[in-house]
Amino acid sequence: MIDAPPPFNPASLLGRGRSGHIVALGADYVAHGEDWCELALPYDRRLISDLATGVLASGPIVSIMDSAAGMAICLKRGKLQAHATLDLRIDYLRPARPGQTVHGRCRCYRLTRRVGFVEGVAHDGDPDDPIARVAGSFLLDNGPALSVPA
Amino acid sequence: MSKVQLLPYADFLGIRVISEDGGSPVLAMSYSEGLIGAPGRLHGGAVAGLLEIAAIAAIDATLEEPDDPRQRFKPINVTVDYIRAGKPVETYARGVAVRVGTRIGSVHVEAWQDDPTKPIAAARMKLLIAQKGEGREEA
Structure with missing residues (x-):
């Protein structure tokens, strides 16, 4: 019998003991499905772009959407395997409300052998009133699956 | 370059203005562990953040009056092309x-590391500029 690798769990890449950009931003894992992942970014004064209004900068939203997109691709592939972001387009539909946690959910809607296509939506409390939409493509590495670093 | 004000998110990323080229500020983002995405590579979001800040700084630099209300911008959209993996070193960006x-x-903006002719990423960004005599809520 062949041992199947355990299914990819995006929560394992965040949280206690982890490091890197997403952890530095203070983002949290929220939920995932077979082809999607949702992350949350609690409001943080360090990440604002406007001292007068306290509005969150757009860059941190790109960051959580890029990470959620990468996790969606790993989920759809069923394994943690390397990929590289080819491009991301973000439409900023409205500013996030100061003080609100931003949620970002991305779905991998198409995988070819070499490329993954992702779409996503960010909101700050009401999924029907989004703050941003994203679309991106990712180059897939077809080398061996990676193990989650300890 | 004193008129280019960088805000808290720029400090968070470790970004500062180091020079000017053709009227546009050149920004540098010091490497730190908090910029890492995949092991040994810069996170795509951190690179996008640098590009966006350089894009805004480039527009800001075109406005003459120090208290010009047009110095308020709202991003409409950005398209980032990732060209090379970002190494864990200092990264530069300049918008045109x-x-x-x-x-x-x-604005067209590029980010590079060792060699400005080999960008690691490029972006096109469009921003709404506040109109003179307009409140900051109105776009």
Whole structure:
């Protein structure tokens, strides 16, 4: 019998003991499905772009959407395997409300052998009133699956 | 370059203005562990953040009056092309204002590391510019 690798769990890449950009931003894992992942970014004064209004900068939203997109691709592939972001387009539909946690959910809607296509939506409390939409493509590495670093 | 004000998110990323080239500020983002995505590579979001800040700085630099209300921008959209993996080293970016009108600023911006002729990422960004005599809520 062949041992199947355990299914990819995006929560394992965040949280206690982890490091890197997403952890530095203070983002949290929220939920995932077979082809999607949702992350949350609690409001943080360090990440604002406007001292007068306290509005969150757009860059941190790109960051959580890029990470959620990468996790969606790993989920759809069923394994943690390397990929590289080819491009991301973000439409900023409205500013996030100061003080609100931003949620970002991305779905991998198409995988070819070499490329993954992702779409996503960010909101700050009401999924029907989004703050941003994203679309991106990712180059897939077809080398061996990676193990989650300890 | 004193008129280019960088805000808290720029400090968070470790970004500062180091020089000027052709009227556009050149920004540098010091490497830190908090910029890492995949092991040994910069996170795509951190690179996008640097590009966006360089784009805004490029538009800001085209406005003459220090208290010009047009110095308020709202991003409309950005398209980032990732060209090479970002290494864990200092990264630079400079935007070139394609057009700054009364309502819209359009910028092309590139980020590079060792060699400005080998960008690691490039972006096109469009921003709404606040109109003179307009409140900050209105876009």
